[in-house]
Amino acid sequence: MRALTVPPIYSPIPPAIHPRHAAIDRRTAEWAHRFGIGSEELRGQLVAHGIGAFAARILPEGREEVIGILADFVLWLFGVDDGHCEEGELGRLPGQLTATLGRLLRIAQNPEVPMMLGDPLAMGLRDLRHRLSDHATPGQVVRWIDALREYFFTVVWEASHRSAGTVPDLNDYTLMRLYDGATSVVLPLLEMGHGYELQPHERDHVRVRAAAEMAFFIITWDNDLFSYHKESRTGHYYLNVIRVLEQEHGCTPDKAMTVAIGQRDRVMSLFLRLCTDLRRQGSPQLRQYLDGLGSFIRGAQDWGISSIRYTRPEDPADLPGAFRETPTDDSPDPLDIPAIAWWWDLLPALAAPPRVRLTA
Structure with missing residues (x-):
C-alpha cells in the first residue's frame, strides 16, 4: 500500500519552543515510568514521541512547571486513548468504557476518593490533579474537569461507532471531533x-468561544492529516476526516485529502480575521489567550510532522517537511457543515484574510 502524500499545509503562525524542552521531555518520560502509564510496550512508544517538546511548543514562554504538567497530562491522555479506546478492549465496549471514564472523572473531581486504588491511570490522574491545583484558580480547575468530561463523552461516542464498525457523517464527525481530540482540556x-485568568465576560463571549473552537478544528483536522498513515495501517478500526470524507463524497483518499486541506485553510483564514478583530478591543489577558491558541495550533503542527508517532520510521509516512505561506482556500463563505457554519456569521464577509501574524 502506497503512503498517502500530505502536502505542505498553510501555517501563518511562527514557530517557537521553550528553551527547556529537552529537560521537560526527560521528566515526562520519568513520570510515565514512575506511574506505569499504559502497558510496558505502549509506555515505551509514548516516551519516544517527544510529548514534552510538544508541550514546550504550546507554551513557548510559559512557566516551566506548568509545561511539565501539560506534558505529563498529554501523555496520560494518550495512555487513555491508545490504551483504552483505540487499541484496548474497552474501546469496543461503550458501556464499560463509560463506567471506567466516569470513575476517572470522579478522581479528577476529588482525588481523595478511594476508587481505582493501584490503577496506574488513576494514580497518574491524582498526581496531575494535585499539581494542577497548586497552579490553578478554583475556576480553572472546574473548567479543566468540565473539559475532561467533554472529552470522555466524545470518546464513548467514538467507541459506539467502533463497536458497530460504522463511520459517522461529516457534520456529526466535525461536532464530536472538536472535543474528542482533547483540545479543550488544554485551555485552562x-x-x-x-x-x-481570563474573565468570564471575555472567555464566554460567543466570538471568543468560536475562536477556541476554530483552533480545535484546525488542530484536529491537521492531526487527522498527519495521523492517517499511522491509523490506516494498524489493522484496527479508526475514525479520521479522510475516511469520513471518502464516505461522504464517495471519493478517493487523495481527493479527500484535498478537500480536508481546503476546509482547514478556510477555517484558518477565518480564525485570523476573528482574532484580529477581537484583539482590537480585548483586554491584555484576552490578547494573551488568543496568542496561546495560535501557539497551540502551530505547536501541534510542528510536533505532528516531526514526532515518530506520525512519521513512522519503520514504515515512513509521506509528511511535509515545511509549511506553505498561503491558503489553498481563503473563501469568506462558510463551509457546508451545519455544526460550525455559524462561525462565519460572527464577522462580515471579507474578500481575503488580512496579512497578520499571531505572535508565538
Whole structure:
C-alpha cells in the first residue's frame, strides 16, 4: 500500500519552543515510568514521541512547571486513548468504557476518593490533579474537569461507532471531533502557564468561544492529516476526516485529502480575521489567550510532522517537511457543515484574510 502524500499545509503562525524542552521531555518520560502509564510496550512508544517538546511548543514562554504538567497530562491522555479506546478492549465496549471514564472523572473531581486504588491511570490522574491545583484558580480547575468530561463523552461516542464498525457523517464527525481530540482540556493550562485568568465576560463571549473552537478544528483536522498513515495501517478500526470524507463524497483518499486541506485553510483564514478583530478591543489577558491558541495550533503542527508517532520510521509516512505561506482556500463563505457554519456569521464577509501574524 502506497503512503498517502500530505502536502505542505498553510501555517501563518511562527514557530517557537521553550528553551527547556529537552529537560521537560526527560521528566515526562520519568513520570510515565514512575506511574506505569499504559502497558510496558505502549509506555515505551509514548516516551519516544517527544510529548514534552510538544508541550514546550504550546507554551513557548510559559512557566516551566506548568509545561511539565501539560506534558505529563498529554501523555496520560494518550495512555487513555491508545490504551483504552483505540487499541484496548474497552474501546469496543461503550458501556464499560463509560463506567471506567466516569470513575476517572470522579478522581479528577476529588482525588481523595478511594476508587481505582493501584490503577496506574488513576494514580497518574491524582498526581496531575494535585499539581494542577497548586497552579490553578478554583475556576480553572472546574473548567479543566468540565473539559475532561467533554472529552470522555466524545470518546464513548467514538467507541459506539467502533463497536458497530460504522463511520459517522461529516457534520456529526466535525461536532464530536472538536472535543474528542482533547483540545479543550488544554485551555485552562494556557492561562495557568502565564499566570492569569481570563474573565468570564471575555472567555464566554460567543466570538471568543468560536475562536477556541476554530483552533480545535484546525488542530484536529491537521492531526487527522498527519495521523492517517499511522491509523490506516494498524489493522484496527479508526475514525479520521479522510475516511469520513471518502464516505461522504464517495471519493478517493487523495481527493479527500484535498478537500480536508481546503476546509482547514478556510477555517484558518477565518480564525485570523476573528482574532484580529477581537484583539482590537480585548483586554491584555484576552490578547494573551488568543496568542496561546495560535501557539497551540502551530505547536501541534510542528510536533505532528516531526514526532515518530506520525512519521513512522519503520514504515515512513509521506509528511511535509515545511509549511506553505498561503491558503489553498481563503473563501469568506462558510463551509457546508451545519455544526460550525455559524462561525462565519460572527464577522462580515471579507474578500481575503488580512496579512497578520499571531505572535508565538
